[in-house]
Amino acid sequence: MHMNRLPLILALLLSSSSILSAQQNTTLPRFAIPPGESARLFSYTNKQSAFICGIVNGVNDNGFHGITRSKIKIFEAYWIMLGDELLDPRQASIEITPAGFIRRYDLFDTEEHVFFADSLTLLSVSVTTKYRGDVKVFPGWSGRWQQGVQTRARGMFLVRDDVLQGAAHVSGLTGDWEVLSPMDRDRLVNPAPMLLPVCYWGSCSGAFQLTVEFAAPGFTLVPRTAQELNTLREQREKRLETYLNSLDFHCSDRETTEAFSWIAASMDGLVMNQSGPGIYAGLPWFDDYWGRDTFISFPGALLVTGQFATARAVLRSFLNYLDRDSTSETYGRIPNRVQPDDIIYNTVDGTPWLVIQLWNYFRYTSDVEFIAEVYEDIRHTVRGALNRTDSLGFLTHADADTWMDAVGPDGPWSPRGNRAIDIQALWHGQLLAAAELAEIVGDFISASLWRTEAMNLATTARQHFLLDGIRSAVDHIDIDGMPDQQLRPNFLFALTQGALFETENPDQLQRVSAELLSQIAYPWGIASLQQYDENFHPWHEATGFYPKDAAYHNGTVWTWLSGPAVEILTSNGLADSAWTLTQSLQHFAMETGMVGSIPENTDALPRAGRTLPDWSGTFSQAWSNAEYLRNMYQNYLGAYPAFDEQSGFSLRLDPHIP
Numbered sequence: 001m002h003m004n005r006l007p008l009i010l011a012l013l014l015s016s017s018s019i020l021s022a023q024q025n026t027t028l029p030r031f032a033i034p035p036g037e038s039a040r041l042f043s044y045t046n047k048q049s050a051f052i053c054g055i056v057n058g059v060n061d062n063g064f065h066g067i068t069r070s071k072i073k074i075f076e077a078y079w080i081m082l083g084d085e086l087l088d089p090r091q092a093s094i095e096i097t098p099a100g101f102i103r104r105y106d107l108f109d110t111e112e113h114v115f116f117a118d119s120l121t122l123l124s125v126s127v128t129t130k131y132r133g134d135v136k137v138f139p140g141w142s143g144r145w146q147q148g149v150q151t152r153a154r155g156m157f158l159v160r161d162d163v164l165q166g167a168a169h170v171s172g173l174t175g176d177w178e179v180l181s182p183m184d185r186d187r188l189v190n191p192a193p194m195l196l197p198v199c200y201w202g203s204c205s206g207a208f209q210l211t212v213e214f215a216a217p218g219f220t221l222v223p224r225t226a227q228e229l230n231t232l233r234e235q236r237e238k239r240l241e242t243y244l245n246s247l248d249f250h251c252s253d254r255e256t257t258e259a260f261s262w263i264a265a266s267m268d269g270l271v272m273n274q275s276g277p278g279i280y281a282g283l284p285w286f287d288d289y290w291g292r293d294t295f296i297s298f299p300g301a302l303l304v305t306g307q308f309a310t311a312r313a314v315l316r317s318f319l320n321y322l323d324r325d326s327t328s329e330t331y332g333r334i335p336n337r338v339q340p341d342d343i344i345y346n347t348v349d350g351t352p353w354l355v356i357q358l359w360n361y362f363r364y365t366s367d368v369e370f371i372a373e374v375y376e377d378i379r380h381t382v383r384g385a386l387n388r389t390d391s392l393g394f395l396t397h398a399d400a401d402t403w404m405d406a407v408g409p410d411g412p413w414s415p416r417g418n419r420a421i422d423i424q425a426l427w428h429g430q431l432l433a434a435a436e437l438a439e440i441v442g443d444f445i446s447a448s449l450w451r452t453e454a455m456n457l458a459t460t461a462r463q464h465f466l467l468d469g470i471r472s473a474v475d476h477i478d479i480d481g482m483p484d485q486q487l488r489p490n491f492l493f494a495l496t497q498g499a500l501f502e503t504e505n506p507d508q509l510q511r512v513s514a515e516l517l518s519q520i521a522y523p524w525g526i527a528s529l530q531q532y533d534e535n536f537h538p539w540h541e542a543t544g545f546y547p548k549d550a551a552y553h554n555g556t557v558w559t560w561l562s563g564p565a566v567e568i569l570t571s572n573g574l575a576d577s578a579w580t581l582t583q584s585l586q587h588f589a590m591e592t593g594m595v596g597s598i599p600e601n602t603d604a605l606p607r608a609g610r611t612l613p614d615w616s617g618t619f620s621q622a623w624s625n626a627e628y629l630r631n632m633y634q635n636y637l638g639a640y641p642a643f644d645e646q647s648g649f650s651l652r653l654d655p656h657i658p
Contacts, residue, residue: 028240029261031595033057033094041594041619042096043266043283044116049274049340050214052116052123053284053619056101056595057094063192064284066142067214069121070274070340071287074166074214076140076194078123079187082108082131082204086187096595098265099237107131117232118239121214124229128207135175136184137200137210139168143193150197152177155223157198166214167221168200175202240265247305249632259586260632262596266589267301267625271310275338276317282600282618289338291318291350292403293623296560298357300626303364304633311361312370318354319377323384332384347405348388348397351381352426356497359433363641366649368440375441382434382450385427392464393457394419394477395427402490404528404553414528414553420476421465422490422497428457429498461500465491466512473512487519487530492564513568524584524613526561527604528553538605540616557602557613559585563627570635570656578635579658585628588615598624 033040033056043053050069054060060077067075080087085107092103092112100115108131115124141159148161156167157177178201185196202208211224224232244261251257270280278289279297286293294314302311321338323330323345334354336347355378362371388396399415400406402423406413431454438447465474467483473491474483494500495513519530529536537551562581569578589598593615600617607614633639638654 028097028099028237028244029258029265029596031094031096031258031262031590033096033595035091035093038592040094042101043269043594043597043620044100045269045272045280045283046116046121047118047269047272048121049272050121051269051280051283051287053594056089056096056103057092058090059088060190060192062284066192067121067123067212068284068287069164069214072164073142073144073192074121074164075123075212076142076190076192078125078140078210078212079138080112080125080127080210081136081138081184082110082129083133083135087112097237098240098262098269098596100233115233115236118236120232122224122232123210123212124224124233125210126207126229127209129204130206131204132206133204135173135202135204135208137170137173137208138180138184138188138196139199139210139212140188140190141166141195143195145195146193156221157200158221159195160217162217164214165217165219165221166212169211169213169223170200170202170208171211171223171226172208173200173202173204175200177201240268243268243305255590256586259590259596260629263586263589263598263625263628264305266594266597266620267297267622267629268305270297270620270622270625271301271307271314275340276320277310277313278317278338279314279622281623282621284618286618286621288340289318289335291334291336291338292347292353294318295350295353295357297622297626298353299360299634300563300628300630301622303357303360304630304639308361308365308367312365312367315354315358315361315370315374319374322377322380324377324380326383330384331387332381334381346398346401348395348401348423349403349426351385352423352430355381355430355437356426356433359436362437362440363643363649366643371437372441375437375443378434378437379446381430382446385430386453390419392460393453394460394464395423397423404488404490406549406552408547408549413550416476416484416490418477418479420490421461421474422493424457424461424465425494425498425500427498428454428461428500431457432498458500458502461494465494466501466508471515472508473516486533486535487516488528489516489520489526489558489561489564491516492526492561492568496564496567510572513572517565517568521565521581522557522604522613523580524588524602525557525559525581526565527555527557528561529555531555531604536604539603539607539614540601552601555604556616557604559588559598559600559602559624560621560627563623563631566627566631567635570631573656575636575656575658578631578656582628582631582636585624587612594619597621598628600624 039055039058042056045051052067054065092105095102103112108129110129113126145159148159151158156169158167177198249260279294281290281293318334321335330345333345333351335343396418399417400412404414431450435447435450475486475488476484520527535554537555540551540556566578593599597620599615600621602615603613640652642650642652
């Protein structure tokens with residue numbers, strides 16, 4: 001990892017499809033992994049409700065590896081045997097792109113081309129080889145199909161139940177489906193239960209194809225032709241190339257240009273259509289929509305990338321779930337989490353993030369019609385929040401209703417009830433955003449009331465969250481009214497969201513931010529708790545010492561927090577320091593974990609004998625990828641839409657180039 005100072009050289013043009021664009025076409029980035037390298041993960045989605053993940057240069061070693069659709073694991077893995085030799089990905093040279101990958105084996109000069117189709121739940125594996133002779137292809141279905149119906153038709157092996165059907169088809173081999181032998185079964189190891197009743201056994205003349213496809217029961221599955229599969233592959237590649245060309249980010253450092261393209265493609269892969277339009281929070285286990293995560297990710301995922309129609313659809317999708325029942329305890333809230341069969345509302349910050357992003361959406365699009373359409377819902381969000389404010393105007397909440405939400409057998413691991421600084425900053429931002437939107441639709445009375453509420457909140461917040469003394473920042477106020485001054489990153493949001501302390505002494509705010517970052521910022525990211533706190537946990541996973549969730553928000557580094565940190569550092573003339581954080585994100589995306597994506601967490605401290613911490617959590621996290629993209633556009637390039645009633649819309653350029 002190179003931590004050198006890096007001048008960014010970017011060619012920028014304005015375009016109607018994106019805030020920033022450049023002149024030349026971009027091909028898909030490619031990443032090579034030679035045999036013997038450490039295991040690297042891959043993941044692809046179909047942009048609907050399914051994804052595949054695994055080890056591109058190895059075999060499955062985790063129960064999440066395989067194909068999952070609508071949060072249900074449906075396929076584990078496949079194996080290919082040439083004669084008596086099982087193709088081993090650990091011995092292959094890998095070439096991977098955001099659209100698919102190629103494994104090249106010395107064994108008979110064999111090549112294995114893999115892609116996961118857009119829109120469909122379809123895995124394509126094409127093999128070319130100099131081998132001539134018997135070949136066996138083994139599709140490993142997930143254990144859920146043990147109770148399903150198994151049939152053969154049209155050369156396919158099919159499984160089905162009441163909610164889904166799947167089919168495996170092999171072409172290019174002269175043979176048929178055969179019952180699996182005990183000897184072959186013993187060679188095929190998988191970390192999760194699987195159904196492996198048959199293999200396709202046939203004679204090879206140089207090339208063959210495995211296709212695995214899933215669909216709802218009403219859809220007729222038929223074998224795909226080579227032309228159909230080639231078209232699906234080209235469509236996926238073309239979509240990604242078109243998307244990256246619309247961004248076309250160029251830097252004097254090739255590694256940064258490559259990392260940007262990979263991270264942008266990975267972020268786009270998390271924009272889904274599972275429960276309506278939305279954004280997966282992270283893979284492999286957050287394959288659902290979280291209100292907080294969605295709208296923290298929103299500007300980096302959809303606004304700076306110019307995907308305004310999708311942005312509008314995601315806003316509308318979440319507002320469809322808004323609790324409009326004025327007698328409900330969660331009145332005015334959007335869900336914390338939306339799954340295909342479950343919706344929960346146990347978060348206080350998802351709704352403020354949504355309203356703030358509604359205002360940001362308008363700043364990028366001037367879409368008055370949409371604001372008018374959803375304005376009554378905006379009123380619901382403010383009314384509901386006002387029902388939950390205390391006598392000081394602070395928005396109250398439960399101990400685990402903030403983003404630090406891990407709960408153990410004895411309660412929250414990081415209790416922050418009932419008035420956290422980040423929640424007050426977001427509440428202030430919600431009030432100001434709602435007031436701006438009210439004026440757009442002509443509701444000047446509400447706008448005035450909400451601005452007054454915001455002004456009073458800011459005055460009170462200065463009295464209770466900025467104290468005199470060496471340590472002045474307050475993380476939260478306990479339910480008994482006592483200030484809790486644990487050094488956590490949440491005060492960053494008071495400096496970046498909602499302008500809570502905008503009129504405060506700038507020297508004091510600079511001192512507070514410097515004090516905070518000096519205690520929780522490492523070269524690789526922002527920790528969730530200062531390391532000298534008695535509750536600090538240096539490693540996310542330390543089996544035998546403490547449960548994983550005990551460390552989750554008590555020391556573990558969260559990569560998405562580099563977003564507000566970079567924003568603060570660049571705005572204070574410290575772009576070089578900010579760039580150290582950004583380069584670390586690029587390191588984790590390109591040199592560890594999943595190829596081309598930023599993980600959810602890292603350890604706070606490196607393990608013994610290492611210079612860098614291990615990554616942890618999900619291998620691809622939406623808000624981490626999105627904040628990286630937002631920083632590039634809004635903070636390093638300083639490209640941001642500006643709006644006022646006199647001059648209307650304009651693009652502000654205020655670069656902070658390291």
